[in-house]
Amino acid sequence: DIVMTQTPLSSPVTLGQPASISCRSSQSLVHSDGNTYLSWLHQRPGQPPRLLIYKNSNRFSGVPDRFSGSGAGTDFTLKISRVEAEDVGVYYCMQATQFPRTFGPGTKVEIK
């Protein structure tokens, strides 16, 4: 199975300031079809996860443009340009290049 790691595991941030989360995979996530199947999910306390980013850098419908995804191969980054209060929670990366889908351990974002 592809192992996903995330850093940091906890990130205190200041409202209005940028935040960045790193995700690394144990193998390249470039699929034979040329796509990179790396998505980002956000989970608020007591809520199910919700999709933010798919195929590495595509923002899902309704997701604010302060969220962006980037990276290649085995190293990926989720950036929040200006953190808002509603952005608190846990962020997970997930790979779907190889079966089974595997998730990172999560990064908890909280306001300082």
Place this chain on the structure above:
Amino acid sequence: ELQLVESGGGLVQPGGSLRLSCAASGFTFSSYWMHWVRQDPGKGLVFVSRINGDGSSTNYADSVKGRFSISRDNAKNTLYLQMNSLRAEDTAVYYCARENLKLGRDAFDIWGQGTMVSVSS
């Protein structure tokens, strides 16, 4: 409204069985791969099982293979997870999720609210 609603969770003794259901609405259910993903209390997300649109193809995590069975009834717009020989380590919140291949195989774009399964004597 696009929606998934799980049910069927509860407290069960080790070795027991439960059947989870996930009722879909607002979209053409039979057109989508569906997944079960679980979350151990206070921990991360783990893939459990998936099934294609017509139910002819299924896959399982090694940890549940031979004990869990995924199925669907497209006439009822409902996904199921039959869980047998339950163990304490199966304790988790179980989510159903839709995989939207129109976006990508990594696009789990709809999630249910989850149903809690507790395995304890």
